[in-house]
Amino acid sequence: QSVLTQPPSASGTPGQRVTISCSGGNSNFGTYTVNWYQQLPGTAPKLLIYNNDQRPSGVPDRFSGAKSGTSASLAISGLQSDDEAEYYCGAWDDSLNGYYVFGTGTKVTVL
Amino acid sequence: EVRLEQSGAEVKKPGESLKISCKGSGFSFTTYWIAWVRHMPGKGLEWMGMIYPSDSETTYSQTFQGQVTISADKSSTTAYLRWNSLKASDTAIYYCARGWVRAGPYDYWGQGTLVTVSS
Numbered sequence: 001q002s003v004l005t006q007p008p009s010a011s012g013t014p015g016q017r018v019t020i021s022c023s024g025g026n027s028n029f030g031t032y033t034v035n036w037y038q039q040l041p042g043t044a045p046k047l048l049i050y051n052n053d054q055r056p057s058g059v060p061d062r063f064s065g066a067k068s069g070t071s072a073s074l075a076i077s078g079l080q081s082d083d084e085a086e087y088y089c090g091a092w093d094d095s096l097n098g099y100y101v102f103g104t105g106t107k108v109t110v111l
Numbered sequence: 112e113v114r115l116e117q118s119g120a121e122v123k124k125p126g127e128s129l130k131i132s133c134k135g136s137g138f139s140f141t142t143y144w145i146a147w148v149r150h151m152p153g154k155g156l157e158w159m160g161m162i163y164p165s166d167s168e169t170t171y172s173q174t175f176q177g178q179v180t181i182s183a184d185k186s187s188t189t190a191y192l193r194w195n196s197l198k199a200s201d202t203a204i205y206y207c208a209r210g211w212v213r214a215g216p217y218d219y220w221g222q223g224t225l226v227t228v229s230s
Binding site for chain 1: 148155157158171172173206208214216217220221
């Protein structure tokens with residue numbers, strides 16, 4: 001059971017803005033930055049956002065991240081059919097000798 | 112070009128041993144962390160542990176401590192994940208991923224290795 005909680009699903013029509021939340025705690029988000037990963041069906045995860053709000057080279061600016069206290073969010077603006085995927089937040093956690101933890105995952109559906 | 116190339120799919124019986132691999136290329140293998148991530152059918156991603164190939168320092172998730180062994184060979188720029196005795200519940204896709212600092216994130220991922228354990 002992950003310590004990072006995400007809603008199981010989110011949806012929107014093409015062109016809409018969708019926001020995904022991720023709730024953590026003091027041992028992870030309270031100390032470390034948040035990262036987001038996109039996993040398209042049948043493929044390996046891809047880093048989408050790192051250090052709360054930074055985009056790796058090649059990631060469109062339609063994707064944006066934010067963190068406030070022990071909560072984080074990923075926003076997808078101008079939703080496209082290609083965005084239909086599973087999205088995971090992730091962060092280092094200081095408890096239990098330290099480990100990396102992924103969120104529970106959110107399936108985004110483009111209607 | 113940065114690449115993490117994983118070994119092919121495996122079908123094993125319960126109780127058998129297995130070692131899968133992840134070969135890094137296009138970057139300095141000894142200056143990055145290599146993590147292993149499990150993805151069970153219909154479930155989320157689970158971080159298993161990681162290794163720093165420069166000195167073989169390893170960190171395991173408590174869930175996987177004692178269940179698997181992570182190792183690396185600097186000379187062949189390859190990381191490994193080993194089981195001594197597989198269980199049906201080990202059936203999953205296993206990914207390796209590269210992290211530039213100990214706390215992540217993971218910017219490059221292997222293509223995944225499907226491990227099926229069935230009698």
